[in-house]
Amino acid sequence: MEKSKLKAEERTPLIEITNLSKTYGKRSTAFKALEKINLKIYSGESVAIIGKSGSGKSTLMHLMALLDQPTKGSIKVMGANASRLKGRKLNKLRNKYFGFVFQQFFMNSNDTVLENVLLPLKIAKVSRFKRKKIALKALDIVDLENKAKNKATDLSGGQKQRVCIARAIVNNPKIIFADEPTGNLDSGTGKKIVDLLFGLNKKGVTLIIVTHDEDLAALCDRQVRIVDGNIVAETRSKRGSSLRSRSIREGEKEDR
Amino acid sequence: MKISDLITSANRNLLRNKTRSFLTILAIFVGSFTIILSSAINAGVNDFIDKQVASIGGDGFIEVMPAAASEQIMERMQSGEKVTEYNEKTGSVTSASISEEDFEAMKKVDGVKELEVYHILSPEWMRLKNAEKKYNVSVEYFPVGTMNVDLSAGRMTNDKSDDYEIVVNEDWLKPFGLDKAEDAIGKTVEIATKQTVKCYVAPSDCLAVVEAKIVGVQAPGVLSVSGDLHISRALDQELYRLANEGISEESLGIYFAVGEVEPDKIEDIRKTFKEIGSGYTFITVDDTVGMIRTFFDVILTVFNIFGVIALIAAAIGIINTLFMSVQERTREIGLDKALGMSRVKIFLSFSIEAISLGFWGSVFGIIVSMLIGFSVNNFLHSEGQILETFPTFELARFSPEVIIPIVLLVMFIAFLAGTAPALQAAKKNPIDALRYE
Structure with a gap:
């Protein structure tokens, strides 16, 4: 039973993109951000979307995360056609199955760290007591439980990004979308974030990372290279996993 | 998000910009304070008049007199003449009396419950x-x-x-x-x-x-x-x-009669009485106190209009405050949407913020107008002041029936004022909102 289920999941992609185009503006000022993109992402994968600034990689991520609507083409998430997902169903999908990590963090600076982490649970109508418990657990995973009562503004960049990861995993998501998760961080703190993200991937969470950082991309199972709105190359790194494990080991050493 | 969470976060957002929220609440306070105090005074005065009306005869109490007598009095009052010409038909004011026959006829009129000769x-x-x-x-x-x-x-x-x-x-x-x-x-x-x-x-x-x-x-x-x-x-x-x-009953005469009628038939009875004999009129307690009531009504209506104008100004303040709030929190809205918050909830969160502004404004209005109302009441009832002899007269009366509708009205106005900014927030595209600088 278990095995057949696993196989079925492997066969249906978690996210399936067909002929996807996105155009900004109208007619003369129209700008094609993405053109006829085809991409399949399977459960448990880690995928890096690499490209220069303005290549369309962020737009692609936003479309996959159903934060934006495509101009043409279709997106299927867990077998369901995204264009048909509207209102409550769409909100529920984002709330229950997606986690977001942004380069700019997007934290409510006036709220406490705990409040920021439990926001997705609050939106999901989880009771006060329960959501606090779950959020503290998530903070424990990112090693920031002792900062729960602090104001979000009082944290360093690395700590902020870890809070964002805690917020992204608090709803136990199937997919984590990370947009330049290490972009604003120095290499040491960046490594910690990377370890956290790939640690989650190891536990079965699908990871989609948008980055211009080749080193970070190399850690992923798969690299999707985008130039001017087109996929120019897809590579699969065989050594990705070994590199990753080394990085994790180094990270652990640093922690100690 | 649960409604309780929305209310908590709305109030927390108000606290974030204390000065701005305070000023907006102050504007609402001015309007609601005016309306609450003037309505309370209206209620107090009317309640007092009602009690007084009841103390001399209630709604159905009438004093009947010959029409000729009252007409003469009216004529004298209207023309300002102290000396008027004698009229053969109506006779003098003092001699005009109610005949036994007419008295019995009036007793039988539909709606008259009781009619008695008034003994001096x-x-x-x-x-x-x-x-x-x-x-x-x-x-x-x-x-x-x-x-x-x-x-x-x-x-x-x-x-x-x-x-x-x-x-x-x-x-x-x-x-x-x-x-x-x-x-x-x-x-x-x-x-x-x-x-x-x-x-x-x-x-x-x-x-x-x-x-x-x-x-x-x-x-x-x-x-x-x-x-x-x-x-x-x-x-x-x-x-x-x-x-x-020892005096014969006929020679005593009936100068006027007092009685009780069904209040909702007063106008019909008035018409019928005019047709009996040489005509009779009566005055009700309402006629007597109607003047006082109208006087207070006019003054307090003017106050209420001021209050409403102040509230409209305050509503514009609410709109302004909320538009600023929406702008400041654009990224927050984007994040909430990205994390799966629905349009309705976003709309509600800003609406609740507007309603909270209205709520707090009117609560402060209640508190301050009650403080002022009670202290003025106490002062006027203290020794040597004009209301000393009327302990049951509450100048400003704060009953829930007066206060609650005003609070609800203010909250509703605040809600209406908040709809435009709330809609703007609800309509935002999550990505555009997140990209907002």
Whole structure:
């Protein structure tokens, strides 16, 4: 039973993109951000979307995360056609199955760290007591439980990004979308974030990372290279996993 | 998000910009304070008038007089002439009287519950039984009906029984040597009246004394300042009989009558009475106090208009505050949407913020207007001030029926003011909102 289920999941992609185009503006000022993109992402994968600034990689991520609507083409998430997902169903999908990590963090600076982490649970109508418990657990995973009562503004960049990861995993998501998760961080703190993200991937969470950082991309199972709105190359790194494990080991050493 | 969470976060957002929220609430406060205070005064004045109206006869109480008499009085008042020409047909004011025949006809008119000849009594004195001191007194009887007299102790007279009963007012407690209104109940008084005919024969020995029981004490009020004490029907008839013993009934005449009618038929009765005999009119208590009511209504309406204008200004303040709030929190809205918050909830979160502004503004309005209302009340009731003699008159009356509709109205206005900014927030595209700098 278990095995057949696993196989079925492997066969249906978690996210399936067909002929996807996105155009900004109208007619003369129209700008094609993405053109006829085809991409399949399977459960448990880690995928890096690499490209220069303005290549369309962020737009692609936003479309996959159903934060934006495509101009043409279709997106299927867990077998369901995204264009048909509207209102409550769409909100529920984002709330229950997606986690977001942004380069700019997007934290409510006036709220406490705990409040920021439990926001997705609050939106999901989880009771006060329960959501606090779950959020503290998530903070424990990112090693920031002792900062729960602090104001979000009082944290360093690395700590902020870890809070964002805690917020992204608090709803136990199937997919984590990370947009330049290490972009604003120095290499040491960046490594910690990377370890956290790939640690989650190891536990079965699908990871989609948008980055211009080749080193970070190399850690992923798969690299999707985008130039001017087109996929120019897809590579699969065989050594990705070994590199990753080394990085994790180094990270652990640093922690100690 | 749960509604309770939305309310908590809305109020937390208001606290984030304390000065801005405070100023907006202040604007709402000014409007709601004005409306609440003027409505409270309106309620207080009307409540007092209602009580006073009840104390002389309630809604259905009428005083009937010949139309000729009232017309003459009206004519004199309107023309300003002190001396008017004699009219053969109507006769003089004093001689115009109600004929027995017409009196019976009026009694039968639909809607008339009770109609009685009003006896003008002039008792000589009154004293507590066996007491030394005698006091001047004036008494009267009219049908009590369903009226609700403002009593500080006891009950009204029972006019169906043959008992001699009297209701005194609080001014009598001191002369009778009593501390509390309750102490007066059950005491017996003696009322003396001169017997007109007997007095021609023996002027020194023509007093008749009747014993009556105090059954109630009337609270002081504007309309009872005449000081006439209410007596039971049986006592009224006994005093009238004693005073006029030996005089034929026909020669006494009926100058006016008092009665009780069904309040909703008053206008029909008025028309019918005009057609009986040479025509009769009556005045109701409402006619008497209508002027006072209108006066207060006009003043307080003006105040309410000021309040509403202030509220409209405050509503513009709310719109402004919320638009600023939406702009400041654009990224937050984007994040909420990205994390799966629905449009309705985003709309609600800003609406609740607007409603909270209205709520707090009106709560402060209630608190301040109550403080002012109560202290002015206390001041006016203190010794030497104009309301000292009217303890039951609350100048500003703050009942839930007055306050709650105003609070709801203010909250509704705030909600309306908040719809435009809230809609703007709800419509935002999550990605555009997140990209906002």
